[in-house]
Amino acid sequence: MQDQLIIYNTLSRTKEKFVPINPGMVGLYVCGPTVYSDVHLGNCRTFMSFDLIYRYLLHLNFKVRYVRNITDAGHLEGDRDEGDDKFAKKAKLEQLEPMEIVQKYSLGFHDVMREFNTLPPSIEPTATGHICEQIEMIKIIIEKGYAYIKNGTVYFDVEKYNREFSYGQLTNRKMDELLEGTRELSGQDEKNGRLDFALWIQAKPETLMKWPSPWGWGFPGWHIECSAMSSKYLGETFDIHGGGMDLQATHHTNEIAQSQACNHKAPVNYWMHTNMLTVNGVRMSKTAGNGFLPGELFTGDHPLLEKGYSPMAVRFFMLQTHYRSTLDFSNEALQASEKGYARLMTSIKTLENLKISDTSTSNIQELQNNCYNAMNDDFNSPILIANLFEGARIINSVNDSKETITADDLSVLKKTMHDFVFDVMGLRPENNNSATDKALQGVMEVILEIRKEIKAKKDFAASDKLRDDLNKINITIKDTKDGATWSVQ
Numbered sequence: 001m002q003d004q005l006i007i008y009n010t011l012s013r014t015k016e017k018f019v020p021i022n023p024g025m026v027g028l029y030v031c032g033p034t035v036y037s038d039v040h041l042g043n044c045r046t047f048m049s050f051d052l053i054y055r056y057l058l059h060l061n062f063k064v065r066y067v068r069n070i071t072d073a074g075h076l077e078g079d080r081d082e083g084d085d086k087f088a089k090k091a092k093l094e095q096l097e098p099m100e101i102v103q104k105y106s107l108g109f110h111d112v113m114r115e116f117n118t119l120p121p122s123i124e125p126t127a128t129g130h131i132c133e134q135i136e137m138i139k140i141i142i143e144k145g146y147a148y149i150k151n152g153t154v155y156f157d158v159e160k161y162n163r164e165f166s167y168g169q170l171t172n173r174k175m176d177e178l179l180e181g182t183r184e185l186s187g188q189d190e191k192n193g194r195l196d197f198a199l200w201i202q203a204k205p206e207t208l209m210k211w212p213s214p215w216g217w218g219f220p221g222w223h224i225e226c227s228a229m230s231s232k233y234l235g236e237t238f239d240i241h242g243g244g245m246d247l248q249a250t251h252h253t254n255e256i257a258q259s260q261a262c263n264h265k266a267p268v269n270y271w272m273h274t275n276m277l278t279v280n281g282v283r284m285s286k287t288a289g290n291g292f293l294p295g296e297l298f299t300g301d302h303p304l305l306e307k308g309y310s311p312m313a314v315r316f317f318m319l320q321t322h323y324r325s326t327l328d329f330s331n332e333a334l335q336a337s338e339k340g341y342a343r344l345m346t347s348i349k350t351l352e353n354l355k356i357s358d359t360s361t362s363n364i365q366e367l368q369n370n371c372y373n374a375m376n377d378d379f380n381s382p383i384l385i386a387n388l389f390e391g392a393r394i395i396n397s398v399n400d401s402k403e404t405i406t407a408d409d410l411s412v413l414k415k416t417m418h419d420f421v422f423d424v425m426g427l428r429p430e431n432n433n434s435a436t437d438k439a440l441q442g443v444m445e446v447i448l449e450i451r452k453e454i455k456a457k458k459d460f461a462a463s464d465k466l467r468d469d470l471n472k473i474n475i476t477i478k479d480t481k482d483g484a485t486w487s488v489q
Contacts, residue, residue, distance in 0.1 A: 002060050004376045007240070008324060010248065010271040011170055015378055018270065020239050026057050026064045027238035029230040029268075031247055032124070034071040035105040036086040038293050039112050041329075042284065046244045046274045048315060048426075049323035049379075051118040053242070053272075055424050056375050067233045068121040072102040073128045073209050074201070074220045085219070088208040098209050102128075112294045115311040117426050123233050127225040131211050134220045134228040137262055138199045146261035150190040152202030152216040158195040161257050167195070170253050170271060197254055199224050223254040231259065231267070241268040248273055278328045279304060306331045309338060310430055316341040319381040319425055340389075345429055347392035348417055350399050357404035362394045364409040368416040375424065384420060391417050400478075444475070444486050451477075451484065 005018040020026050030050045033039050047068070057064045075086050087098040094101065113120075127134075138154055141147045147156050158167050162175055178195055198221040203210035210217045230238065236259070243252060252271065259267035276283060279290040292302040300308030309317075317337035321327045367390060374383035391413065397403040405413065421427050447466070455463045467477040470486075478485050 001372065001376075002062060004372075005060065006377055007270050007272065008378045009269075010273050011268075013172065016270070018239075020062070021235075021237065021269065024061075024063060026062045026240065027234035028054065028057070028064055028066045028240045028242070029226070029234055029238065030066070030068045030121075030241075031226055031243035031251065032068040032070050033105075033109050034075045034086065035102050035109060036075070036090045037105060038295075039105075039109045040291060041294060041297070042244060042246075042277050044112065044116065044294055045277060045318055045323075045327060046242070047113065047118055048116055048318050049274045050242050050272075051116075051426055052319060052323075052381060052424065053240075053379050054119060054121075055426055056379060059419065059424050065123070065234060066121040067123045067125065067230065069226060069229050070102075070106060070124060070126045071222070071225065072099075072106070072126050074225060075222045085207070085209060091208060099128075115294070115298070116315050117312070117428055119426070125229045125233065127220065127229075128209075130225065130229050130232065131220065133232050134224045135200070135213050137224060137228045137231075137258070138220075139214065140262050141199065141258065144261060147199055148192065149215055152218060153190060153198055154200040154215055155191055155196045156199055156254070156257065156261070157192060158197070158257065159193045161261050165257070165260055167253065167257055170256060171249050197221060197223065199258070223251055224258055226251070227255050227258040227262070227267070230255075231263070236263040237265055237267055237269065239268075240270045240272060242272040242274070245273040245275055272323075274323045275326050278326055280330050281328060284329070304331075306335075309334050312427055312430055313338040313341050316344075316385075316425075316427060320385055322378075322380055322382055324378075340385075341427070344388060344392055344421065344427075347395045348421060351395050351414055351417060354395065354398050354405060354410060356407045356410055358406065359404055360406045360409040361403040362397075362405070362409075364394075364405070364412045364416070367391055367394070368412055371416060371420050375420075381425070384425070388417065388420060448477075448484050448486065 002024070003017075006015050007018045008014070009016045028050075030047070032047075033043055050066075050068075054064060054066050073085070073087065085098075087101055090101050091098040096104075138147065141156065142149070142154065145157075146161050147154050149155075159175070161167060168174060168178055175195075200213060200215055200220055201218050202215070203217045203219060207217075207219070210219050230241065241252070241255075248271075256267060278284060279288075282288055282290055284291050290304060292304060294311075294314075296302040297305065297314060298308050298311060300306070313334070314337075317334055318327060320337060320340075367387060370387045370390075371384055374380045374387060377383070394403060394405075394413070395417075398405050447470070451463055451466050454466070470477055475486055
């Protein structure tokens with residue numbers, strides 16, 4: 001099964017058969033959060049997408065080393081080489097030490113990831129924990145002639161690099177196009193070229209986060225950290241590098257340049273990027289005023305939200321869109337996903353009590369094959385979910401005695417549903433032990449008993465009306481020979 005996996009490679013702009021550098025093993029690096037504020041939903045979408053990818057690689061029995069970094073230094077406002085460090089700026093605003101900011105938002109990030117049931121990476125290195133590796137890599141780049149020093153700041157020489165390699169290879173853009181989109185040099189600019197970027201930045205007297213280096217006290221540029229940490233833990237060339245598409249043009253382009261200049265080889269074989277989020281068709285952003293945090297999504301405490309949505313309903317919603325497609329948030333879409341998630345969970349409960357027959361009227365092996373075909377085709381979670389709903393249809397049909405299933409096929413169906421719903425998609429049943437859930441359970445038991453008494457009096461019109469009224473509020477009553485059952489759809 002490992003040899004059937006196809007991945008869309010941003011570098012080649014085509015789907016390619018996945019061939020790992022070392023058979024049976026995968027090196028995966030994903031750019032992690034910059035922990036100066038609460039993690040936003042765009043980040044969550046990226047990390048959830050790569051959690052799906054990580055889970056499926058594990059399911060295929062690959063031995064995966066998944067590295068996802070924490071950026072806790074060197075990220076300047078506006079993602080450029082000037083301005084305030086994001087951590088120092090936030091620390092001043094909150095009157096805290098920068099590393100208090102890092103700790104606060106790292107803990108918050110991990111809390112949100114647990115809510116979404118994402119697996120932790122194999123290694124989670126921090127930028128501040130790898131200053132030495134970054135300095136050593138910069139020294140090699142200088143020695144090889146691809147960087148220069150100006151007043152204690154080290155800049156990468158993009159035009160020098162581009163003469164031997166291709167700086168715009170990831171975005172398929174030429175130097176002339178890239179230069180058109182940059183500002184003209186001013187008299188105060190230290191850079192030799194407009195596209196040059198900082199590998200190491202000289203500290204100002206007031207700089208809070210700084211380290212000694214061969215070029216004086218300073219701090220690393222944002223891009224060098226990922227090159228240093230990915231090569232340390234995955235090697236000079238590794239299998240997959242992922243992140244949001246917003247990182248493609250600058251951060252990942254600069255990563256390739258740094259690593260290739262240092263090692264004279266391509267750092268990554270497969271580049272993968274997740275697409276953006278929109279809200280009611282408009283790109284989600286702070287400036288648009290349409291962004292909300294995961295916590296607000298859970299509680300519904302936001303003007304754009306009609307109610308709160310559970311973490312698993314949100315995860316299910318996100319996986320219903322392919323990771324390379326735009327994901328649009330709306331209350332209607334979230335509520336539809338909420339119902340779809342509940343329907344899937346209900347079918348899995350039903351699966352445990354199906355009765356077996358001598359024959360099967362559905363091709364369960366084909367269903368399992370279709371699930372694998374979907375995931376092998378660039379991790380196509382929407383197609384996977386469509387197949388899982390077909391599995392749910394079969395389960396309900398067998399439960400209603402409209403179809404039959406053999407013991408062997410039931411075993412395959414159970415394995416397929418559990419493998420893909422829980423192990424691959426990372427869904428889990430919601431906690432149904434709250435006081436409200438217990439109260440609902442009690443109320444429904446009373447209602448079913450009342451309905452039973454109504455039917456005993458042969459008042460079938462009243463019995464049907466009660467069933468239909470409950471169905472209007474998404475509570476489904478099913479009459480079976482063993483009695484009535486209920487579920488929330």
